[in-house]
Amino acid sequence: MKDEYPNQQDSTTVTHAMASSTTAPLLYPSPSEAALQLQFVGKKISDVQAPAALIDLAVVKRNCRLMLETTTKLGVAFRAHVKTHKTTQLAKLQVGEDSQSVKLVASTVSEIENLLPWLLECKAEGKEVNVLYGIPVTPSAVPRLSAVARALGESSVGLFVDHPTHIKTLDNDAPDWPGQIPVWMNVDIGYHREGVAAHSAQLADVAYALTASTRTRLAGLYTHMGHSYSVGSPTEALEHMAHELQGLEEGAVEFLKIAGAHESKDANAQKVILSLGATPTATSTQNLLEDTEGARKYRAMIDQINQSFAVELHAGVYPVMDMQQLATRARPAQSPSNPTQSLLSFSDLGLRMLVEVASLYPDRGDKPEALIAAGSIVLGREPCKSYPGWAVVSPWPQASGPHYDPEGSQTGWIVGRISQEHGVLMWEGPTKHLRLLEIGEKLLVWPNHACIAGVNVGWFLVVDSDTADPERIVDVWVRWRGW
Structure with missing residues (x-):
């Protein structure tokens, strides 16, 4: 050599x-980065087959x-x-x-x-x-x-x-x-x-x-x-x-x-x-x-x-x-000297995994459940100390709104159980404000550990929330493989 x-x-x-x-x-x-860009750039998040990994530039x-x-x-x-x-x-x-x-x-x-x-x-x-x-x-x-x-x-x-x-x-x-x-x-x-x-x-x-x-x-x-x-x-x-x-x-x-x-x-x-x-x-x-x-x-x-x-x-x-980083609270949610500046909150999480609802189980056990076609090979299997789950479902497609917050409402959908390709969503908290789901509905979830959640994806789809259209894919970043 x-x-x-x-x-x-x-x-x-x-x-x-x-x-x-x-x-x-x-x-x-x-894979060819140019070919992936031709395939994805310009599309909306909702048009992409799940599972997929999205980074907010x-x-x-x-x-x-x-x-x-x-x-x-x-x-x-x-x-x-x-x-x-x-x-x-x-x-x-x-x-x-x-x-x-x-x-x-x-x-x-x-x-x-x-x-x-x-x-x-x-x-x-x-x-x-x-x-x-x-x-x-x-x-x-x-x-x-x-x-x-x-x-x-x-x-x-x-x-x-x-x-x-x-x-x-x-x-x-x-x-x-x-x-x-x-x-x-x-x-x-x-x-x-x-x-x-x-x-x-x-x-x-x-x-x-x-x-x-x-x-x-x-x-x-x-x-x-x-x-x-x-x-x-x-x-x-x-x-x-x-x-x-x-x-x-x-x-x-x-x-x-x-x-x-x-x-x-x-x-x-x-x-x-x-x-x-x-x-x-x-x-x-x-x-x-x-x-x-x-x-x-x-x-x-x-x-x-x-x-x-x-x-x-x-x-x-x-x-x-x-x-996991959110749970450390290593920084306050906002800057003490500049309250408009977010330091460590949900808005500072730059990686979300796109998943799709595969089935619904509204009366299984004591809380509603649903199935997503994304388990440990998509989300990883590392726990988070702040809540009993493997990922938290974000408000998307809404820009903001109610979701499970370990330090707040503790009400919303979380990935409560996982197998290899299967993830079971569980509703936590009172059901009077239950977010109804449909089979085929796309969701964006925040994973526990970003280093592990991205391991089995070949590329990141990149969006930019500072643009006029934060739903549009603006780039594709290919991940390196191997040892």
């Missing part, structure tokens, strides 16, 4: 090379813009995770059109390979490009990642490590990697997914291995605080963020006691980066723009740590949000 990608900033040439090699675009070919633009504005004002960097949507179009929105720094993290090699043509365009425009492979690196992934690194150039691709074997693998099995390989130490702050604790023997073993390595260099330390999904208020979310940042700093200090001198191998080395986040803790920092005592305290903490390290936030699901 040595000559898999040419080492130049020509996306057309690279795309052609990818098509003739063992890479994701070849192994998992995508206006909502995701607002969510992306707010995240970038926040990190800029706080003086920290931002790294966008692309695993939720797996599209180049949304990755561009996450980074920002005018940004000179393109920092990304991906969960599969496929995502990185599919990003490559655009990343080469960014390099040709003089932008800084840095993408992380977000799983502790496995030997079988190294050849394909090496090819991407050669195409993008030195220091453009970073790898996660949390075991000394990772360092030895890179020393021995990545001979074609350009320059030293930037590695990121995974630190465990209590989520117990990847990473090791600050004072563990394993962290010290990795530091010793890095010190002895000639092929790798320390670029940063990274943590993901997935258990922040359990929070229920802005205050609680900020407390988790502070714990995450302090725990990551503690891990960095312990690691650098052993491996600190290693960074001097790169004459142009910058501060070691501390990258923290999950969407609840990352979006909670948007509360720090308010002039409150708590906001000032946390801003001062970030500023202090930023003097020794380079603080970076990362997040993935925030552009589209979902019922």
